[in-house]
Amino acid sequence: MLLKLVITTIFVVLVACVSWQVISRYVLGTPSTVTDELARFLFMWLALVGGAYTLGLRRHLAIDLLTQKLSGRARIISEIFVLFAIFGFATSVMIRGGSQLVLKTMASGQVTPALQFPMGLVYGAIPFAGAIIVFYCVIFAFELWRDGPSSPELGETAPLGGPLD
Secondary structure (H helix, E strand, O other): OHHHHHHHHHHHHHHHHHHHHHHHHHHHHOOOOOHHHHHHHHHHHHHHHHHHHHHHHHOOOOOOOHHHHHHHHHHHHHHHHHHHHHHHHHHHHHHHHHHHHHHHHHOOOOOOOOOOOOOOHHHOOOHHHHHHHHHHHHOOOOOOOOHHHOOOOOOOOOOOOOOOO
């Protein structure tokens, strides 16, 4: 529920920024640089955190043709491989690499041009989303170990909800 609230709030503020940008540019004739920059950064947070949330709902884009054709032990191995691949990417690239990027930009004192906001906080979306993805991978691995392979039929959607829904 908390993650859904965060994403919804980001989306509402993003829509307000873009609406104000259009009004200020075409109606008032003086475009707002603040809302333009804020909308860019909010969109980045929305995409990354929204992607992590979608993974948690098990509604992420996946090529699971092979996994769905498998059964038993082969299916479990396939699902574990996919989880480890996602976990590895989120851990090494998003959390580790993203944290290094955040720390370097914070240390350099880099700020955004219009808002004078620390760029490290903007880039913080990368390790934040990575941590959420890792969290969901751990939950899914535990469920796989406890319940065995999932068996949704073709066309059946994954259950809504999750630990952070």
